Amino acid sequence: MSLFSKITAGLRKTSQAVSEVFIGRTLDAATLEDLHDALIMTDMGSATVRDVMTQLEEASRGKAFSDDQAKAWLAEAVSRKLSKVSSTMEVAQNPCIVLVIGVNGNGKTTTIGKLSARFKAQGKHVGVIAADTFRAAAVEQLAQWAARAQVTFYSGDTNADPASVVFSGLEKAREDGCDLVLIDTAGRLHTKQNLMDELSKIRRVIQKIHADAPHHTLLVLDATTGQNALAQAKAFYDAAGITGLVITKLDGTAKAGVVVALAEQFSLPVHFIGVGEGLDDLLSFDAQAFAAGLVGTDAA
Numbered sequence: 530m531s532l533f534s535k536i537t538a539g540l541r542k543t544s545q546a547v548s549e550v551f552i553g554r555t556l557d558a559a560t561l562e563d564l565h566d567a568l569i570m571t572d573m574g575s576a577t578v579r580d581v582m583t584q585l586e587e588a589s590r591g592k593a594f595s596d597d598q599a600k601a602w603l604a605e606a607v608s609r610k611l612s613k614v615s616s617t618m619e620v621a622q623n624p625c626i627v628l629v630i631g632v633n634g635n636g637k638t639t640t641i642g643k644l645s646a647r648f649k650a651q652g653k654h655v656g657v658i659a660a661d662t663f664r665a666a667a668v669e670q671l672a673q674w675a676a677r678a679q680v681t682f683y684s685g686d687t688n689a690d691p692a693s694v695v696f697s698g699l700e701k702a703r704e705d706g707c708d709l710v711l712i713d714t715a716g717r718l719h720t721k722q723n724l725m726d727e728l729s730k731i732r733r734v735i736q737k738i739h740a741d742a743p744h745h746t747l748l749v750l751d752a753t754t755g756q757n758a759l760a761q762a763k764a765f766y767d768a769a770g771i772t773g774l775v776i777t778k779l780d781g782t783a784k785a786g787v788v789v790a791l792a793e794q795f796s797l798p799v800h801f802i803g804v805g806e807g808l809d810d811l812l813s814f815d816a817q818a819f820a821a822g823l824v825g826t827d828a829a
């Protein structure tokens with residue numbers, strides 16, 4: 530499957546509601562109103578929707594827009610908003626150290642599994658560190674992904690201090706000559722302060738071994754939580770030194786517009802999106818493909 534068709538399939542739940550508005554209709558006032566409501570339902574955010582709708586009204590004034598033209602126009606407008614956050618995650622340093630953070634259940638471990646397979650396929654020597662030591666199951670889950678992706682797995686004792694697991698993992702990864710190290714963390718939001726303290730401690734330990742690391746800090750957000758993803762991004766934004774976003778579970782939600790809301794509010798690069806639970810279900814973020822998928826244009 531091409532990138533475009535994978536995104537189109539992944540965003541179907543969202544695009545259905547949006548493209549339904551256009552079926553057999555011209556772009557009159559009633560259609561515009563329904564489109565407004567449909568876009569609001571995607572969690573794109575009211576300010577963004579207002580902006581897009583104002584532009585669309587102006588562009589279509591006095592013209593007979595067909596449904597396909599209106600959809601193409603809409604996809605283009607969404608794509609323009611997303612283009613500023615569309616950027617690949619460069620693996621420039623060697624080793625490149627990537628810290629993966631986010632609330633429990635958002636898809637951190639799964640994303641690391643998918644990423645390690647992707648970079649392994651590019652010829653990198655990949656290592657993963659299981660620093661979510663709070664739950665034994667979390668360590669086991671990462672071990673399974675590492676085995677599936679055939680990458681090197683590093684862990685410590687159950688209930689070991691996460692920072693110490695990161696330290697010994699990074700030392701071993703250096704000895705083993707890993708090019709890329711992905712660090713899995715716990716995301717218990719017991720209190721925000723505790724979590725942020727734990728993450729700062731991990732960062733300090735990383736810097737003892739690699740002074741300029743982590744080279745990327747990826748915040749993993751679950752799209753099915755809609756507006757809550759925005760609140761989480763805000764909670765992590767100030768304290769955690771995020772360099773990029775991964776937005777997961779887009780296949781399971783009609784609220785894929787939250788990606789646009791995140792782009793508008795935080796201007797953080799979106800590197801990857803998750804559209805399923807399988808090894809191949811992590812896609813590089815592409816503004817144009819995403820916008821086409823969200824609107825449901827056939828242009829793809």
Ligand SMILES: Nc1nc2c(ncn2[C@@H]2O[C@H](COP(=O)(O)OP(=O)(O)O)[C@@H](O)[C@H]2O)c(=O)[nH]1
Nearest residue numbers: 633634635636637638639777778803804805806
């Ligand atoms: N449908 C779907 N499920 C996902 C995606 N990413 C993760 N998951 C599922 O979400 C659940 C939690 O993922 P996990 O990686 O354990 O989250 P963590 O607690 O942040 O490490 C698992 O059942 C994953 O299979 C995705 O892109 N799409």
Ligand SMILES: [Mg+2]
Nearest residue numbers: 637638661667
């Ligand atoms: Mg996990």
